[in-house]
Amino acid sequence: MNQSNNAVIHIEGLTKHYGNVHALTDLRLDVYRGEVFGYLGPNGAGKTTTIRMLLDLIRPTAGHAHIFDMDIQQDSVKIRERLGNLPGELSLWNHMTGWDVINYLGELRGGVDKNYVGQLADRLDMDMSRKVKACSSGMKRKLGLIQALMHKPDLLILDEPTNGLDPLVQQTFYSLIREISSEGRTVFMSSHNLPEVEHVCDRVGILRGGRLAAVERIGDLKRVYFRWMTLRLDDSANPQAFEALDGVSDVTAHNGTLRFRVTGELDPVIKLAAQHHVIDMTYEEPTLETIFLEYYGEGAS
Amino acid sequence: MKNVGVIFKRTLWDSRIGILSWGIGLGLIALFEFTLFPSISEAFAGMTELLNSPFYKAFLGENADAAAFATPAGYISTYMLAFVPLYMAVYAVLLGLGVVANEEERGTLDVLLGTPIPRWQVIVEKSAAVLVILLLVLLLNGVGALIGVLMTPELAEVSIGRIIEGSFSMLPITLVMAAMALFFSTLLRSRNLAAGITGAIIIASYFVTNLSSIAEEALGTIKQFSFYSYYSPLRTMENGIVWNEFLILSVIVLALFGLAIYAFQRRDIAV
Numbered sequence: 001m002n003q004s005n006n007a008v009i010h011i012e013g014l015t016k017h018y019g020n021v022h023a024l025t026d027l028r029l030d031v032y033r034g035e036v037f038g039y040l041g042p043n044g045a046g047k048t049t050t051i052r053m054l055l056d057l058i059r060p061t062a063g064h065a066h067i068f069d070m071d072i073q074q075d076s077v078k079i080r081e082r083l084g085n086l087p088g089e090l091s092l093w094n095h096m097t098g099w100d101v102i103n104y105l106g107e108l109r110g111g112v113d114k115n116y117v118g119q120l121a122d123r124l125d126m127d128m129s130r131k132v133k134a135c136s137s138g139m140k141r142k143l144g145l146i147q148a149l150m151h152k153p154d155l156l157i158l159d160e161p162t163n164g165l166d167p168l169v170q171q172t173f174y175s176l177i178r179e180i181s182s183e184g185r186t187v188f189m190s191s192h193n194l195p196e197v198e199h200v201c202d203r204v205g206i207l208r209g210g211r212l213a214a215v216e217r218i219g220d221l222k223r224v225y226f227r228w229m230t231l232r233l234d235d236s237a238n239p240q241a242f243e244a245l246d247g248v249s250d251v252t253a254h255n256g257t258l259r260f261r262v263t264g265e266l267d268p269v270i271k272l273a274a275q276h277h278v279i280d281m282t283y284e285e286p287t288l289e290t291i292f293l294e295y296y297g298e299g300a301s
Numbered sequence: 302m303k304n305v306g307v308i309f310k311r312t313l314w315d316s317r318i319g320i321l322s323w324g325i326g327l328g329l330i331a332l333f334e335f336t337l338f339p340s341i342s343e344a345f346a347g348m349t350e351l352l353n354s355p356f357y358k359a360f361l362g363e364n365a366d367a368a369a370f371a372t373p374a375g376y377i378s379t380y381m382l383a384f385v386p387l388y389m390a391v392y393a394v395l396l397g398l399g400v401v402a403n404e405e406e407r408g409t410l411d412v413l414l415g416t417p418i419p420r421w422q423v424i425v426e427k428s429a430a431v432l433v434i435l436l437l438v439l440l441l442n443g444v445g446a447l448i449g450v451l452m453t454p455e456l457a458e459v460s461i462g463r464i465i466e467g468s469f470s471m472l473p474i475t476l477v478m479a480a481m482a483l484f485f486s487t488l489l490r491s492r493n494l495a496a497g498i499t500g501a502i503i504i505a506s507y508f509v510t511n512l513s514s515i516a517e518e519a520l521g522t523i524k525q526f527s528f529y530s531y532y533s534p535l536r537t538m539e540n541g542i543v544w545n546e547f548l549i550l551s552v553i554v555l556a557l558f559g560l561a562i563y564a565f566q567r568r569d570i571a572v
Binding site: 048052055056057058059076077078080081083084085087089090091092093095104105107108109110111144147148 | 303304307308311315407408409411412413414415416417418419567568569570572
């Protein structure tokens with residue numbers, strides 16, 4: 001299949017500068033039909049700038065982009081008919097209830113299937129009769145997701161969708177994303193959380209300092225994903241035994257405490273540690289910035 | 302288009318408390334002031350010198366005339382037509398800022414513009430709602446004024462038609478204030494800055510116009526650029542709506558409205 005013909009989002013040289021601040025520079029990217037694309041980057045990397053340009057909320061300094069083969073500026077209204085959007089910093093009308101918000105936005109879309117909205121609310125455990133001002137940030141986020149999904153859009157653009165969601169609702173969200181993808185619909189979601197995109201995305205674009213540094217298939221990204229593990233054992237474990245394990249490196253030992261880096265599966269580490277009396281175990285996720293610097297180096301920015 | 306009128310209806314519904322509180326409040330003030338006409342006109346009748354002082358001229362302009370003030374038309378034009386637009390300025394500016402700036406600063410504009418509506422439609426529908434809101438508030442103010450006139454035999458010479466004309470004549474000047482707030486908020490992307498500039502222009506225009514009656518030479522030219530100069534409450538109460546002034550103010554409203562759409566269509570939406 002010719003992928004370029006199948007691109008739902010086609011971006012060519014998209015650039016946004018605010019005077020001397022280069023929010024985004026020369027972004028070139030294709031996102032394909034049915035794909036869940038993760039847009040990764042630390043805060044300030046240019047993720048929200050990209051999304052707001054795709055939604056025609058801000059205008060590019062240079063370059064252009066097409067969604068569904070339509071120009072993001074000229075055909076913005078037609079594009080938005082087929083698009084669901086969840087802003088990163090979501091604000092809704094405080095005086096409205098959840099249903100008021102859905103009815104208002106639904107009317108602006110020419111009507112909405114309330115049964116489907118009810119199903120989404122049930123799955124996300126959202127009380128739609130509650131006023132927005134009485135909602136927690138997690139509940140507002142759920143309402144934001146419902147309004148983005150309610151018209152079954154062909155493309156979902158989600159800016160940090162799981163921010164503020166509790167872990168159970170996050171799992172429901174991941175299920176929803178998989179269902180959407182299986183229906184041939186496309187998801188473009190930004191995140192600064194590597195495990196999250198690893199969980200749901202097919203491909204990721206890594207953004208740094210306003211430039212797209214890499215686009216990886218998720219399987220390839222796993223090779224760069226590492227964590228630090230610290231084990232406190234009551235006997236003197238042999239550091240070499242841990243170092244010999246696949247994916248373990250940089251082992252240091254001090255007074256019965258072992259610290260090392262793990263890439264890939266944890267199973268061999270856990271099994272080896274279980275041969276000792278484990279007093280404590282801590283596990284540190286590196287920041288995306290750390291992983292990025294580790295594998296792409298300073299020069300990549 | 303399937304979604305025409307949705308934002309208009311929502312804006313009107315969300316403004317229902319404002320319409321009632323401002324309309325009934327201004328109506329009660331008019332009623333109260335008009336029933337006091339006999340005692341106040343008597344008190345002011347002997348104050349010719351005071352009312353002709355620059356201080357009062359600056360505040361009351363053509364209405365700072367003891368003889369006119371003592372007449373029903375002069376009294377009504379001063380209280381209802383000269384002061385009410387000043388009170389209304391606060392509400393009109395808030396409404397003008399409500400078209401775009403409030404939603405933009407709150408962040409709800411991002412959600413609204415995520416739906417398939419063009420930017421200009423947001424301004425057009427919300428502005429149409431502002432027009433209806435101001436009309437309803439002025440109508441309620443007019444009802445209060447009408448009751449006040451009917452309860453005060455000394456004001457009986459003023460016709461019901463004049464009261465209705467007087468209320469309606471305030472619409473373009475309040476719309477100018479709302480349109481200015483809208484224009485500056487779309488241009489500057491700052492609610493506070495837009496409110497400040499609009500407020501300063503309203504105050505400057507009010508004083509330039511009124512002071513020009515005592516400093517014609519110095520302020521004659523500037524007066525022409527002051528929108529308040531195209532609003533003559535006393536003449537309205539004496540002879541009916543001054544249509545050429547009504548038209549000029551309406552053109553200013555349309556120009557500001559057009560410029561606001563032009564600016565909003567082209568600029569970035571603030572985060």
